[in-house]
Amino acid sequence: MTATTVRRATAAEVSAMQAALAAEHAAIYGYGVAGAHLTGTDLTAATSDWVAHQVARDSLQAMLRAAGATPVAAAVAYRLPRPVRGAVSAISLAVTLEDRVASAYLGLVAGSSPGIRKFGARQVIAAAIRAAAWRGRTVAFPGFSDRALSPQG
Amino acid sequence: MTGTVAGGSATPGTAAGGSATPGTAAGGSATASTVAGGPAAAGPTADRSRRAVLAAAAASLPLLAVAGCKGIGALATPPRPAPDVALLRAAIAAEELMIARYDAVIARSPGLAAALRPLRAEHRLHLAGFRSRLIVPPGSAAAGAASPAPASSGASPGASGAPARTAAAISFLQGAERVAAADLLRRLTAVSPSLAQLMASVAASEATHVAALAAVRGGGRT
Numbered sequence: 001m002t003a004t005t006v007r008r009a010t011a012a013e014v015s016a017m018q019a020a021l022a023a024e025h026a027a028i029y030g031y032g033v034a035g036a037h038l039t040g041t042d043l044t045a046a047t048s049d050w051v052a053h054q055v056a057r058d059s060l061q062a063m064l065r066a067a068g069a070t071p072v073a074a075a076v077a078y079r080l081p082r083p084v085r086g087a088v089s090a091i092s093l094a095v096t097l098e099d100r101v102a103s104a105y106l107g108l109v110a111g112s113s114p115g116i117r118k119f120g121a122r123q124v125i126a127a128a129i130r131a132a133a134w135r136g137r138t139v140a141f142p143g144f145s146d147r148a149l150s151p152q153g
Numbered sequence: 154m155t156g157t158v159a160g161g162s163a164t165p166g167t168a169a170g171g172s173a174t175p176g177t178a179a180g181g182s183a184t185a186s187t188v189a190g191g192p193a194a195a196g197p198t199a200d201r202s203r204r205a206v207l208a209a210a211a212a213s214l215p216l217l218a219v220a221g222c223k224g225i226g227a228l229a230t231p232p233r234p235a236p237d238v239a240l241l242r243a244a245i246a247a248e249e250l251m252i253a254r255y256d257a258v259i260a261r262s263p264g265l266a267a268a269l270r271p272l273r274a275e276h277r278l279h280l281a282g283f284r285s286r287l288i289v290p291p292g293s294a295a296a297g298a299a300s301p302a303p304a305s306s307g308a309s310p311g312a313s314g315a316p317a318r319t320a321a322a323i324s325f326l327q328g329a330e331r332v333a334a335a336d337l338l339r340r341l342t343a344v345s346p347s348l349a350q351l352m353a354s355v356a357a358s359e360a361t362h363v364a365a366l367a368a369v370r371g372g373g374r375t
Contacts, residue, residue, distance in 0.1 A: 109353040110346035121353040128357035138365050140278035142357040
């Protein structure tokens with residue numbers, strides 16, 4: 001009834017938030033790797049994006065706790081889709097990270113709560129803007145493009 | 154433990170969820186027009202079969218009426234169209250208008266054509282994505298309303314206002330992209346989950362166009 005009451009998230013919404021949080025953990029790790037291979041404006045952009053992912057992670061953790069769930073923890077290390085050996089592969093990694101994050105947030109957009117949907121949609125937009133900057137071009141359906149995302153063992 | 158950066162398909166029912174719910178929106182098979190759930194790629198077959206069902210349902214109505222079938226009472230109340238249909242039509246009209254605006258700017262400023270064509274192409278994909286979810290039985294009254302006027306190039310409202318000066322034309326398109334994205338964001342709380350995902354993705358694409366257009370004006374990349 002009261003506007004300040006936190007609406008209880010559905011199981012599906014909690015699951016989608018956990019998936020988005022896992023993607024944010026991976027992005028934070030990945031930007032750390034990518035940043036080590038970047039310089040100048042690229043490094044500045046990578047640092048800025050790294051911070052943006054930390055802010056988003058914090059938001060998701062708070063939302064999950066408010067929903068009575070325990071936020072998933074970050075892994076100690078992550079396998080990279082491809083080895084990062086220089087600026088080109090670092091930028092390619094950043095694109096992949098953002099695509100994965102956008103995709104994960106689309107899961108929130110499928111939620112039933114308008115607030116969660118909007119949060120998810122805004123994050124899809126933010127990830128798409130970062131991805132387009134790294135990619136150097138735009139795509140028609142951010143979050144839906146799964147090319148080059150197959151995990152490698 | 155280790156995780157996968159790229160991966161782990163940690164998103165069951167997320168992006169793929171676009172295809173996971175073809176049945177939801179299309180549930181009311183008797184509606185004059187309905188909404189298909191699958192993404193553009195998965196569309197054709199599902200569309201065709203559903204179209205066939207809908208066409209068959211529509212065709213059967215006059216027969217029942219003529220026969221004075223007892224069950225006709227059940228058909229007296231017109232089915233309420235799903236909310237998705239109205240919002241989908243709005244999204245389709247908005248994409249048609251965006252394409253018309255790009256057409257108008259490209260016609261007035263041919264020098265921008267090379268930079269603007271890729272963005273217009275993405276709007277065409279958006280339009281196709283939305284259209285693929287709207288199913289209108291052939292010959293139905295709603296069929297004519299499926300594609301409103303704006304498709305006819307320069308004559309459309311909004312497109313005729315395209316400025317001639319390059320900087321102004323770019324600003325015009327940027328403003329249009331922002332409004333289009335904001336409209337989608339506002340509407341996506343009222344539609345089915347899979348359509349909301351498509352709307353969010355299209356809104357994100359349009360948001361990236363704003364920055365891409367800035368690069369065009371600045372003579373930068375793209």
